[in-house]
Amino acid sequence: MDTQLDLWEVFIQKKDGSEHAHAGSVHASDSKMALQNARDIYTRRNEGTSIWVVPSNYITASNPEDAQMLFDPSTEKVYRHPTFYVVPAGAKQI
Amino acid sequence: MNTTETKSSFQDKLDQDLCIEPKDTMPDEYRKHLIRQISQHAHSEVIGMQPEGNWITRAPSLRAKQILLAKIQDEGGHGLYLYSTAETLGISREEMIEQLHTGKAKYSNIFNYPALTWADIGAIGWLVDGAAIVNQVSLQKTSYGPYARAMVRICKEESFHQRQGYEIMTNMMKGTKEQQEMAQDAMNRWWWPSLMMFGPHDSDSPHSGNAFVWKIKRKSNDELRQRFIDKTVQQAETIGLTIPDSDLKWNETKNCYDHGEINWEEFRRVVNGNGPCNKQRMTHHIKVHNEGAWVREAAAAYAKANAK
Numbered sequence A: 001m002d003t004q005l006d007l008w009e010v011f012i013q014k015k016d017g018s019e020h021a022h023a024g025s026v027h028a029s030d031s032k033m034a035l036q037n038a039r040d041i042y043t044r045r046n047e048g049t050s051i052w053v054v055p056s057n058y059i060t061a062s063n064p065e066d067a068q069m070l071f072d073p074s075t076e077k078v079y080r081h082p083t084f085y086v087v088p089a090g091a092k093q094i
Numbered sequence B: 001m002n003t004t005e006t007k008s009s010f011q012d013k014l015d016q017d018l019c020i021e022p023k024d025t026m027p028d029e030y031r032k033h034l035i036r037q038i039s040q041h042a043h044s045e046v047i048g049m050q051p052e053g054n055w056i057t058r059a060p061s062l063r064a065k066q067i068l069l070a071k072i073q074d075e076g077g078h079g080l081y082l083y084s085t086a087e088t089l090g091i092s093r094e095e096m097i098e099q100l101h102t103g104k105a106k107y108s109n110i111f112n113y114p115a116l117t118w119a120d121i122g123a124i125g126w127l128v129d130g131a132a133i134v135n136q137v138s139l140q141k142t143s144y145g146p147y148a149r150a151m152v153r154i155c156k157e158e159s160f161h162q163r164q165g166y167e168i169m170t171n172m173m174k175g176t177k178e179q180q181e182m183a184q185d186a187m188n189r190w191w192w193p194s195l196m197m198f199g200p201h202d203s204d205s206p207h208s209g210n211a212f213v214w215k216i217k218r219k220s221n222d223e224l225r226q227r228f229i230d231k232t233v234q235q236a237e238t239i240g241l242t243i244p245d246s247d248l249k250w251n252e253t254k255n256c257y258d259h260g261e262i263n264w265e266e267f268r269r270v271v272n273g274n275g276p277c278n279k280q281r282m283t284h285h286i287k288v289h290n291e292g293a294w295v296r297e298a299a300a301a302y303a304k305a306n307a308k
């Protein structure tokens, strides 16, 4: 039976010390091939210093409909930001 | 989720110029339109490797060969970015390839023309990639997030493609009389098909209506074509090439070039399968796809055996 192999998501770290960011996906039969394909497809011009690949079906994404429920409450918690607090005049390095 | 709700969150995002993402609700027709457009775009990148691949073993120098190989490898990469973009909309890679092979999905008409001489490799990079760039730059602002991001990645790579083509043409125009004639001949054959790449005139472009409302398409066929002509004429003149259009002239009032009539009869003939290479392109793709089946099968079997 013909197959196009499994779908893997690719995450690339652009430079040392930065986070891995989603770049796209590749097809591959195993993790070794996925890494090789990701390297050929997404880093032909020094775009990366490190690659992660993960089978696409292992990713669980939040639902756009839940965005309000998930993220809105944080806007009420202004006290989580340093600008919420009044610093007396004259206090330094705080 | 009911349809009015789907419509309103989708419309809200469009109104605010926000990207639509894979998990967002979207109208069926939007999804279908994108699948058709993105898969056609992917197929074009892949089929486009054929006319150029034809010249790898005959490149005139090692430098030229390395460049052409890198360029063609990029096009394969573009095809893969775009296939995975289309997959986020719920179509599988198998389905897309099947649609290509049965003729249900199209690819850009331009690749049904042959690359007859080395100058054609110059003309393809300069004109065909040049036209593709104009189109793809405008698609960087398309409303579907994964498509827009693929376009950003692709555009970064395309300018090398156009420059290597222009360099070939420049060198040939600095060469012998025969080489200059060869360059002009390639120009004559690729100019009009390149203009056709932007599709029918706005006045009879069947797919445009919703594409604008949905912000998939940000500039019209004629606007993009005009932009390409206005950029390219000066580049041709700089190296001594003549645009094969006796009606081409600068229009002071409109501040752009007027151009001659495009032969839409030919366009339709080629789109409908009767161009010089339609059969060859598809036969080759099907053959290579089938010949590669055992590799995919073996890889899958190996992965399965190792997983135990």
Ligand SMILES: [Fe+2]
Binding pocket: B045, B074, B075, B078, B154
């Ligand atoms: Fe491309």
Ligand SMILES: [Fe+2]
Binding pocket: B075, B129, B132, B158, B161
């Ligand atoms: Fe290209």
